[in-house]
Amino acid sequence: MVNGVTWGSVYALIALGYTMVYGILRLINFAHGDVYMLGAFFGYFAARWIGAAQDPNPFKAVLVLIASMVACGIVGVIIERCAYKPVRRSSRLAALITAIGVSLLLENGGILVFGPDPKFFPQIIPAHEIRLGLGVTISNQQVIILLVSLVLMVALRAVVLYTRTGKAMQAVSFNHTAAALMGISVDRIITFTFMLGSMLAAAAGVLVALQNPKIEPLMDIMPGLKAFVAAVLGGIGNVPGAVIGGLVMGIAEVLVVGYVSPTYRDAIAFVLLIVILLVRPAGILGQNVAEKV
């Protein structure tokens, strides 16, 4: 159960990135899951570089996290500027394919650059268990994952609701033209959104690597896709929805693995997806936008 919530918060972090980008650009950023993978890798290199495993302390761990987030933020911006901006004017299918192309590029580029063998993420925070009573145990790593996720999500919400940039983001997601007419630099906001989303994905990558230290360039396809489903579950374009979607996803998955069969773990994501799209396409918290005739 705790596992479910932990994974759920990870999915939520990634889902937030998807949902924000979709809200602003109506684009399903397939490459987002790969940014998550990059996050884990950047964290890996950062940890190696500052020797976080030799002498683990929270300060270094935070440094690793921040380094990875910054690096991925930059990657996100690069991707947006080079690949997505030029196709913004084209059809939706073209944008979708570009996103898929970027995703493939990151994955295979990763294989090329990092080598296909999995690396082992150093233990920058040693693990030990905490007994909570009622037969529930939780590892300190899971606590950390939950805490960090929570902090990040709250921070994001604060940014979106209370800062000028955040409000500009909301405006752009409603209507590009209107936002532009009000003096908002739509381009900059879009770039900023990508950066934020990528940073969150990076954090997710590092957090997951904490608990599951084996990382490889193709590790991300599944969590990425599942996070996307989570975003849709919660209502794509809707920030709190992404969080809820992530949690539902994580818990559902764990339940299926526990009670049905581990091999169906991946399929549950898609079954959920299809059910939700058929029953309530707007997602749990989403709103239907009708087309004007």
Place this chain on the structure above:
Amino acid sequence: MMRLVRAVLVVGVLLALNRLLPSFLNPYYMRVLMLCGISVILAVSLNLINGFTGQFSIGHAGFMAVGAYVSAVFSLHLGAGWMRSLAALGLPESMAQGATLLAALLIGGAAAAVAGYLVGLPSLRLRGDYLAIVTLGFGEIIRVLITNIDAVGAARGLPGIPGWANFFWVGLWVVVVVLVSMRLARSTHGRALFAIRDDEVAAEALGVDTTSYKVLAFVLGSFFAGIAGGLFAHYNAYLHPNSFTFLKSIEVIAMVVLGGTGSVTGAILAAIVLTILPEALRSAQELRMVIYSLMLIVLMITRPQGLLGSRELSWPRFLRRRAAAEGS
């Protein structure tokens, strides 16, 4: 009368090539040629859904998988029985074999068509992106299901499928799918599909039953994908769920997009190019996918409508263009 003559002619040419080609081409090139043919069928069939009707279907590999596995199961379990019965009726072995293969292919195609119907019908209410996700999800679910069904080999793969598919059969189905596509395009039904792509609301308001036509596109497209799958199964003689991943769907989409959504000739050209290219790049194995993905991105940025847009390559048009260029 003319039409019958033409049909016989085509069959004759295919049979002749079937006999002659292996003596000219070494097995490697034969394999590439066969794979090209299968890719063409896949691309043209997807073009019906994505290109003609403008629906974002990105799980095409799932339909291919259904066709592949169903036809393989048929051949493995019922194939021998069929051949015996047909031989008993006096048919020579090659014909009995061909007839059994045809039956297997049709059954696989029909299964895929049913799958297409089941996927299409409920999803058609959804807008573009959502439809894309559902089709993606379906493709993945199929793959996971297959990986879990022991009777078809699950993750070990399904070996021992009779390798009856040769150039003749692949070629024949290429001709069929291209013919159907092109004739459909230049008919009122094709126009209805294009109308749905251009403006669904207007099409509906003018009397086009958009739901039925979208389902039709799905069913037709998935039927031929199933045929392609069946051909692949009976050529490769071995099936593994990993041949039908999301990546495969993407490859087919890339072909349709490269060729220009809506253009049948474009899809054919692109299918051939995109089948040969990875083979040609085989030497640079690791770079292959990187180049491929870069190409996708660059293509979308520079020419999102594909090579041919929605126009068809045709001799008269080509000649007209030459004349116009020279005249002015």
Place this chain on the structure above:
Amino acid sequence: MTQDLLLELDHVTMRFGGLKAVADLSLQVGRGELVGLIGPNGAGKTTVFNLITGVYAPTVGRILFQGRAIHGLKPHVIAHRGITRTFQNIRLFGSRCCRDNVCIAAHQHATAGLLDAVLRTSRFARDERDMMRQADELLEVMGLTAWADVRAADLPYGQQRRLEIARALAGRPELLLLDEPAAGLNPQESDHLMALINDIQHRFRVTVLLIEHDMRVVMGICRRIAVLDYGIKIAEGTPQQIRTDPKVIEAYLGEEVPADLGADA
């Protein structure tokens, strides 16, 4: 003009969430009439069209066409019953040529099925021939023959508007709904349009319901006018009656009063 009732809206209300786009509207259109539907922006006029053509189903009320209920039916079924329309924002099939645009509307009258198309039977050939011929005739009536093979998206604005009308006519409707056909046309072009609509009415024996902001056009060709404001019908009558109706003038006072509202058309 016969009193044969073609279209009837019976206490129709359309609610979107909390917003009443159309409120308790009752309207009748007789066969052969040319009726205008006017009102300030946002009055709900296009919503009425959408209700008639089945894009929306009314929250309350009935819509009857030739005595049979059509509310709740899907748009293509309603098109088959004999109602077609043009759109306020032009919705042509941009990638298709003009002739194809018109042919698509005739699709519902095709008899050849899918198999006929693939096998290229004689029934198919006959269907195509007839469709093409009719399309060419319609294009000629609308003065678009020169553009027959041109992509709809490449047409100049005025011709696009005409194509929309040609397309709607190809469905052989009993009732033709025109949504702001004069939008964006200069006075000379709208004069042509008025003549065209009259011509169409007589040539094809079609009943016309027209939404329009250009008062010259409305006053010029409509024999009866209904006025909508905030989804409610505030007036109905001949052009002369509407022109002098105080409620109508007041409704338009919130906007710039069309200069020709009080003038002779």
